[in-house]
Amino acid sequence: MIKNIIFDFGDIFINLDKQVVFKAFINQGILEFPPSYLALNDDFEVGKISPDEFISKLQSDFNHLSSTEISTIWNSMLLDFPEYRLKFIEDLASQKKYRLFLLSNTNALHIPHVEQIIGMDRYVRFKNCFEQFYLSHEIRLRKPNKEIYQFVLDNNHLIPEETLFIDDTLENTEAASKLGIKTWNLLVGKEDIIDLKNKL
Structure with a gap:
C-alpha cells in the first residue's frame, strides 16, 4: 500500500524543453555539446560551484556572450x-x-x-x-x-x-x-x- x-x-x-539549451549553444559556434558541460552541470546541480562560477566557465567558450545572455540561454529550457x-x-x-x-x-x-x-x-x-x-x-x-x-x-x-x-x-x-x-x-x-x- x-x-x-x-x-x-x-x-x-x-x-521543459531540454534540447533548447543544446541547440542555442551549438548555434553560438560549437559543433557539438561537449561532455565537459555535462560534468559542469552536475557540479552546479549539487552546489559545488556558484552561479557566477558556472557562468564564468561557460563564458570561457563563449566570450562574446554576456553573463546575462548565458543565463538567459540556460533558463530557456523552463517553460x-x-x-x-x-x-x-x-x-x-x-x-x-x-x-x-x-x-x-x-x-x-x-x-x-x-x-x-x-x-x-x-x-x-x-x-x-x-x-x-x-x-x-x-x-x-x-x-x-x-x-x-x-x-x-x-x-x-x-x-x-x-x-x-x-x-x-x-x-x-x-x-x-x-x-x-x-x-x-x-x-x-x-x-x-x-x-x-x-x-x-
Missing part, C-alpha cells in the same frame, strides 16, 4: 506550469491521504527563474503542498545517485515498499527501484501527472 509519494519537478509539473497541475497537487495535498515530497535535480539559476515565470504566489502554493521540498543544489545530492534516495527515505522514516517515486527520466526511476521504491517513469507527451490515480 502506497503511503508516500516523491515527485520530480521538471516535466512532471513544469514543462510553463499549467494551472491544472497546480490544482491537482493542491487537491491531493488537501486529502492528507499520502505524505508528499518533491525531489528535483536543479540549480541556483533555475529556481529564481521558476519563481519569476510562474509567479511567487503560485510557487509558494506549490511548495506548500509538500512535507519536504528537496532541491539537489541545496542538499548537495543529485539523481540518479542512490545516496539521494536513501537520504529522503532515512530523513523521513519512509519504508521503500510504501513509497512511490515519479520521474520522467528512466535512469532515475531505475535507480530508485533498486532500493525497493515503487516507481512510475512518466512518459512525457503520453502521460500526465494527473493520471496518478491510475498508478496507485
